[in-house]
Amino acid sequence: MSMRVVRVRAGDDGVAAHRLREGIAAIRAEMELTADFPPEVDTAAERAAAEPRLPDLDRTDLPFVTLDPAGAQDLDQALHLERRGEGYLVHYAIADVAAFVTPGDPVDAEANRRGETLYGADSKIPLHPRAISEDAGSLLPDQVRPALLWTMELDATGEGTSVHVERALVRSRAQLTYDQVQAALDDGTADEVFTLLGEVGRLRLAREAARGGISLPLPEQEIDVRGVRWHLEFRSLHPVEEWNAQISLLTGMAAASLMVDAKVGLLRTLPPADPRDVRRLRRTARSLGIDWPRDQDYPAFIRGLDPVRPRHAAMVVACTRLLRGSGYAGFEGELPEQTEHSAIAAEYAHVTAPLRRLVDRYAGEVCVALCAGTEVPSWVTERLPDLPGLMQSSRQRANRYENAIVNLVEAATLEPHLGESFPGVVVEVDPEDQTRGEVSLAEPAVEARVSGSTPLPLGEEVIVRLVTADPATRAVGFELA
Structure with missing residues (x-):
């Protein structure tokens, strides 16, 4: 990001x-x-x-x-x-x-x-x-x-x-x-x-x-x-x-x-913000356990975040997606x-x-x-x-x-945690290959690539296993556990 x-x-x-x-x-x-x-x-x-x-x-x-x-x-x-x-x-x-x-x-x-x-x-x-x-x-x-x-x-x-x-x-x-x-x-x-x-x-x-x-x-x-x-x-x-x-x-x-x-x-x-980005951010909020009422627009939601709280801090970082363009x-x-x-x-x-x-x-x-x-x-x-x-x-x-x-x-x-499992939410799915996408974790607060043997459940809570954390290539990757 x-x-x-x-x-x-x-x-x-x-x-x-x-x-x-x-x-x-x-x-x-x-x-x-x-x-x-x-x-x-x-x-x-x-x-x-x-x-x-x-x-x-x-x-x-x-x-x-x-x-x-x-x-x-x-x-x-x-x-x-x-x-x-x-x-x-x-x-x-x-x-x-x-x-x-x-x-x-x-x-x-x-x-x-x-x-x-x-x-x-x-x-x-x-x-x-x-x-x-x-x-x-x-x-x-x-x-x-x-x-x-x-x-x-x-x-x-x-x-x-x-x-x-x-x-x-x-x-x-x-x-x-x-x-x-x-x-x-x-x-x-x-x-x-x-x-x-x-x-x-x-x-x-x-x-x-x-x-x-x-x-x-x-x-x-x-x-x-x-x-x-x-x-x-x-x-x-x-x-x-x-x-x-x-x-x-x-x-x-x-x-x-x-x-x-x-x-x-x-x-x-x-x-103006792309509605698809706003929908993705709603999924990220869910992955981080942050309530975002359906009738609340994104400026009001962002103003309500408290960056002192680690999950809210991660949400603020994710909201930089709205600055694309x-x-x-x-x-x-x-x-x-x-x-x-x-x-x-x-x-x-x-x-x-x-x-x-x-x-x-x-x-x-x-x-x-x-x-x-x-x-x-x-x-x-x-x-x-x-x-x-x-x-x-x-x-x-x-x-x-x-x-x-x-x-x-x-x-x-993440390198010392290779092989460990983490809870997260699938926040994006590749439209051309629905077994690949991105997952958002709360702890540690990262978004990274994720893959599965079946189509990824967009917006759903999942358990993922860390399979790649290579500082030499700067690559991080998870797979559905």
Whole structure:
């Protein structure tokens, strides 16, 4: 399954850790991927990092902070919130990659080839050289950095009432982790900016529910590789992570509004969910023992899931199937046929992660020009027809990489249990060979191939035996017991 984040829990340098590194290296070799950049790209990046194009506007007076997973160095976003009458004022600084990258230069060409940063099990293959992505372009604490500064006013209900984006110099005061901030919120010692983040986050989640949107509270899988055996479990998101994500969604929706009004830009799109996928998810819910009333639609069902509970966490992961079919639409002068992102239930654009995703640099540039009342640069408009296909290819590559690592982890976790039997539910049957399909297990929470000597009973509870769990091939397979 795609869209799943696997993180390694700190451990020793034993057999399991060594096997994980070897497995990831094998995946990279198979897919012909490398984290290294050609020498001319590194040289161009180092030169650009030393001589960035800096804006005149100085907003280093704003006390920004960054909020990211522990150990992150490619910091795209910094935030500051304050009250404004009965509503709120949100300042959101986004790393200005265009301050370092010139259209057509070696860094730009390589970024267009890569498309996005690839992540998996605490390893990554970056979009930009580290001289930019983890140093000069990153919104690291106590450093003056060029940024695209989004200023958004919200009313008392959390609805956006105005938006403006411009280039500015900013300075983050602190680099904080989700664990740190959540702990401070829980014990009452958090800075006011995070109290306000909680208020705005809850309001935005309520507005999302009212318009029929969903935010998948996708849990991370944590793998403990200490010793010989691998242990895999889910880690649910902190509330502050969901609130922080709502600020990014707010910005993406504001960007989309600017571009749709001007009929030029790049949207992130998703068609309505396929009813067949919804029916499959109902079978998955049954396999996990989760009640899904027949008269309840899937957005309401998903909002009722509690990722702290392992079976619910597995259900959230399975719901990523509803995100299949997402894409991008570049346009100039005429709106595309599909403008809405059905999971968000609104028009939406990617603009908040330019260090890690190519399309954000282009969409951000469109919004800056629109707010300044200037022409969108030709280097942007010339690429609008090609970027959707490029990003689709890079997302497919990222999915293959992420899925390969998830499959590696699951195969290694299940390997000691070869021959054992597990209860599950058949969630899919191959229409051309009904003796083959997929089974969903509750414990461990995996979906995998299953086969039988007779047609598989779609949607029925079954007992399956683990017959394949091979980390070398990353294959997992069951047969009806």
